Amino acid sequence: MWTQAQKAFRLATRRRIESPRTALTFVVGPAALTLTARLFGTVAYCSADVNNNHHHLPEKIPEFSWALLWEFVRPQILALIGAVVLAFGAAALNIQIPLMLGNLVNVIAQYMREHVGNYMRDIRAPALKLLGLYGLQGLLTTGYIILLSRVGESVASEMRKSLFASLLRQDVAFFDANKTGQLVNRLTADIQEFKSSFKLVISQGLRSITQTVGCVVSLYVISPKLTGLMVVVLPCLVGAGALIGSFLRKLSREAQEQVSKATGIADEALGNVRTVRAFAMEDRELETYSTEVEKSAMMNEALGRGIAVFQGLSNIVLNCLVLGTIFAGGSLMVQNDMTPGDLMSFLVASQTVQRSLASISILFGQMVRGMSAGARVFEYMTLEPTISLTGGGRIPRESLTGRVDFLNVDFSYPTRPGNQILKNLNLTLPPCKTVAIVGESGGGKSTVAALLERFYDPSGGVVMLDGLDIRTLDPSWLRGHVIGFISQEPVLFGTSVMENIRFGKPGATDAEVMAAARQANAHTFITSFPDGYDTVVGERGVTLSGGQKQRIAIARALVKNPSVLILDEATSALDAESEHVVQEALDRATEGRTVLIIAHRLSTIQAADLICVMSSGRVVEAGTHLELLRRGGLYAELIRRQRANDQK
Numbered sequence: 001m002w003t004q005a006q007k008a009f010r011l012a013t014r015r016r017i018e019s020p021r022t023a024l025t026f027v028v029g030p031a032a033l034t035l036t037a038r039l040f041g042t043v044a045y046c047s048a049d050v051n052n053n054h055h056h057l058p059e060k061i062p063e064f065s066w067a068l069l070w071e072f073v074r075p076q077i078l079a080l081i082g083a084v085v086l087a088f089g090a091a092a093l094n095i096q097i098p099l100m101l102g103n104l105v106n107v108i109a110q111y112m113r114e115h116v117g118n119y120m121r122d123i124r125a126p127a128l129k130l131l132g133l134y135g136l137q138g139l140l141t142t143g144y145i146i147l148l149s150r151v152g153e154s155v156a157s158e159m160r161k162s163l164f165a166s167l168l169r170q171d172v173a174f175f176d177a178n179k180t181g182q183l184v185n186r187l188t189a190d191i192q193e194f195k196s197s198f199k200l201v202i203s204q205g206l207r208s209i210t211q212t213v214g215c216v217v218s219l220y221v222i223s224p225k226l227t228g229l230m231v232v233v234l235p236c237l238v239g240a241g242a243l244i245g246s247f248l249r250k251l252s253r254e255a256q257e258q259v260s261k262a263t264g265i266a267d268e269a270l271g272n273v274r275t276v277r278a279f280a281m282e283d284r285e286l287e288t289y290s291t292e293v294e295k296s297a298m299m300n301e302a303l304g305r306g307i308a309v310f311q312g313l314s315n316i317v318l319n320c321l322v323l324g325t326i327f328a329g330g331s332l333m334v335q336n337d338m339t340p341g342d343l344m345s346f347l348v349a350s351q352t353v354q355r356s357l358a359s360i361s362i363l364f365g366q367m368v369r370g371m372s373a374g375a376r377v378f379e380y381m382t383l384e385p386t387i388s389l390t391g392g393g394r395i396p397r398e399s400l401t402g403r404v405d406f407l408n409v410d411f412s413y414p415t416r417p418g419n420q421i422l423k424n425l426n427l428t429l430p431p432c433k434t435v436a437i438v439g440e441s442g443g444g445k446s447t448v449a450a451l452l453e454r455f456y457d458p459s460g461g462v463v464m465l466d467g468l469d470i471r472t473l474d475p476s477w478l479r480g481h482v483i484g485f486i487s488q489e490p491v492l493f494g495t496s497v498m499e500n501i502r503f504g505k506p507g508a509t510d511a512e513v514m515a516a517a518r519q520a521n522a523h524t525f526i527t528s529f530p531d532g533y534d535t536v537v538g539e540r541g542v543t544l545s546g547g548q549k550q551r552i553a554i555a556r557a558l559v560k561n562p563s564v565l566i567l568d569e570a571t572s573a574l575d576a577e578s579e580h581v582v583q584e585a586l587d588r589a590t591e592g593r594t595v596l597i598i599a600h601r602l603s604t605i606q607a608a609d610l611i612c613v614m615s616s617g618r619v620v621e622a623g624t625h626l627e628l629l630r631r632g633g634l635y636a637e638l639i640r641r642q643r644a645n646d647q648k
């Protein structure tokens with residue numbers, strides 16, 4: 001083709017072309033060169049789609065809210081209108097270009113036929129016009145891409161913020177039912193997918209539709225006969241291409257799922273490296289991972305072969321199409337039914353139609369994917385929690401006693417409604433007293449704490465604070481000011497020690513934070529770190545020992561000076577040495593507060609004012625340690641079992 005183009009160039013510049021046949025040769029060279037480049041562009045585009053667009057193919061199309069989308073688009077409406085106008089302008093110019101190219105070729109062909117006038121002078125005006133058109137088209141394209149990316153980024157970031165805010169508002173039960181990874185995916189991958197689709201559909205969709213319509217009209221104007229031929233052939237080819245393309249996308253999706261499976265194994269092993277190491281399972285993990293990686297390599301190889309055949313076939317078919325058009329157009333030229341310029345225009349315009357049709361079919365799939373990603377995002381954005389974060393009464397600090405009552409409480413977790421955990425539970429935490437709950441594992445002790453924090457509402461009965469149903473109280477006040485919670489495995493955030501403690505009371509001064517740390521036996525070890533309170537805690541607190549983490553968590557709970565403190569097996573994960581310092585901190589922390597201890601280690605709760613023994617979701621025994629021992633019931637049995645265990 002290149003030699004043909006060179007030959008045509010020589011012919012055009014040095015020799016007179018007498019016949020339409022020679023003129024045809026002149027057209028074929030540059031036209032074929034341009035078109036080949038375009039075809040490769042098309043093929044590359046198709047395969048890029050096959051490679052890239054396999055994420056989140058929807059199993060079902062969820063409902064998409066245009067009204068909600070409008071809320072996000074509205075602030076950017078001017079930029080969006082600007083982008084649409086510019087994109088439309090660029091597409092309209094694209095329709096003009098084939099016609100202008102044809103004009104240019106006609107001027108050249110006429111000069112070669114008649115050899116009168118000045119070639120450089122005659123060609124200058126149409127060439128400059130075309131150049132101007134290219135420049136303007138480039139400018140419009142730059143403009144609409146800039147505007148559209150502004151709209152896309154703004155819509156995506158607003159959607160992210162809104163979704164995150166909505167997720168943070170959701171009930172704890174919602175998080176029981178949905179995996180964190182899935183939720184994070186909606187924040188990242190789904191919004192990304194939606195943004196890309198939104199931008200693509202507006203820019204390319206608009207352009208492709210305008211170009212298809214415009215160029216088909218141009219084709220008809222240039223040559224109704226050739227257009228008739230194209231109308232029959234082109235849809236068949238596009239249909240066949242779409243069919244093969246969808247098969248390849250299926251392969252690609254399967255390969256991608258396999259890659260995700262392998263990644264999941266690596267993720268789990270690396271995330272739980274301590275467990276893997278502790279069980280010396282490195283080889284097993286490697287073996288499992290390798291098997292999955294090999295499977296994914298095989299699937300990707302098959303996909304690669306598919307893409308190769310598809311590309312090869314596409315090249316042949318598309319080139320044949322060019323050749324066929326030139327052949328048919330050539331015969332029309334011989335019959336003086338067409339000029340060389342017309343053929344040039346026809347070729348370029350038909351290629352534009354072909355590219356536009358291919359991109360419309362791809363865009364349709366992209367639009368469906370984008371809408372379902374958007375629908376997934378909107379679904380969680382519009383979800384209303386049953387327990388709202390704020391709203392309700394507050395009890396003035398001076399009159400708050402911290403008395404807690406559970407009256408005839410029934411409860412099942414929303415995720416397992418058939419499994420009743422608490423059955424007619426009655427329990428009282430008198431003000432400033434320490435009450436411990438003991439019982440068999442899985443008996444519902446932590447559930448009692450979760451209800452007091454109002455993570456869930458009971459299905460029957462009532463939980464009261466100072467004689468008021470906690471459902472009538474402001475949940476954020478209850479959690480933020482009244483109740484302090486120290487769990488078995490405290491979770492710290494990847495910021496400084498200071499910020500971690502301040503998490504308990506956002507406005508706390510440095511002095512308040514340090515006072516809480518002193519109370520929690522943490523000040524000394526914190527100040528022994530080179531960076532003191534500015535020491536950054538590693539991911540989930542891994543740079544600290546268990547006892548240190550626990551004491552920071554105690555300080556975090558104490559800084560808000562809670563009236564009610566819940567200790568959920570706070571010392572059970574510690575060794576004897578740490579347990580001692582932590583216990584000391586806890587003893588200090590519990591002074592003057594209502595305390596609920598959820599305990600497995602019966603030794604730590606012997607001094608409690610009241611010990612409640614839970615069985616089958618209700619309190620079956622209550623009393624002091626000595627009273628319960630004397631009674632010889634379930635508590636005495638638990639103590640006996642624990643002693644027997646300790647002696648083993």
Ligand SMILES: Nc1ncnc2c1ncn2[C@@H]1O[C@H](COP(=O)(O)OP(=O)(O)OP(=O)(O)O)[C@@H](O)[C@H]1O
Pocket residue numbers: 176413415416421439440441442443444445446447448600
């Ligand atoms: N988020 C949840 N969703 C569904 N079921 C849950 C949830 N949390 C706990 N359960 C179930 O509720 C029951 C009581 O759990 P809970 O954690 O309250 O027991 P526990 O007495 O504190 O146990 P342990 O002493 O072992 O911590 C268990 O059967 C448990 O499987």
